[in-house]
Amino acid sequence: MQHSDEVNVHLSEQEQEMIEILMEDLELPSTDDVIRLLVKQEAQRIAVVCPSCGHYARKTQQDVASCNSCLSIINLSEGIWEVSQMRKQS
Ligand SMILES: [Zn+2]
Missing domain, CATH: 1.10.1220 (Arc Repressor Mutant)
Incomplete structure (x- = not known):
């Protein structure tokens, strides 16, 4: 099995x-x-792990990542990854 x-x-x-x-x-x-x-x-x-949805978000720059699952943009600010921009679902 x-x-x-x-x-x-x-x-x-x-x-x-x-x-x-x-x-x-x-x-x-x-x-x-x-x-x-x-x-x-x-x-x-x-x-990085997306703080918004928990999926992995690929780093696009040293301190920026974008999540393909929820389309959030995540920024590293003071050592913490934070969602800076979330695409609103209409
Ligand atoms: Zn996400």
């Missing part, structure tokens, strides 16, 4: 080795945990 959002990645021997090193270094129990952590870290580098 497979879960619908399960991701099966075929890893090369070298990739498997890299993951094993990361598992050891990050003290994570499984390959899945390593992948989850890395995906999260990378996503956070280029996107």
Whole structure:
């Protein structure tokens, strides 16, 4: 039985080795945990969680992001991401 959002990645021997090193270094129990952590870290580098709808909003500039889900423009102000402009639904 497979879960619908399960991701099966075929890893090369070298990739498997890299993951094993990361598992050891990050003290994570499984390959899945390593992948989850890395995906999260990378996503956070280029996107922020939209304060308006909770979806990921892609950064368009260092301190500006735009959400494709609710079309909000999010600005970084004093270390906090805030919705500066929300498209009104008519
Ligand atoms: Zn949003």
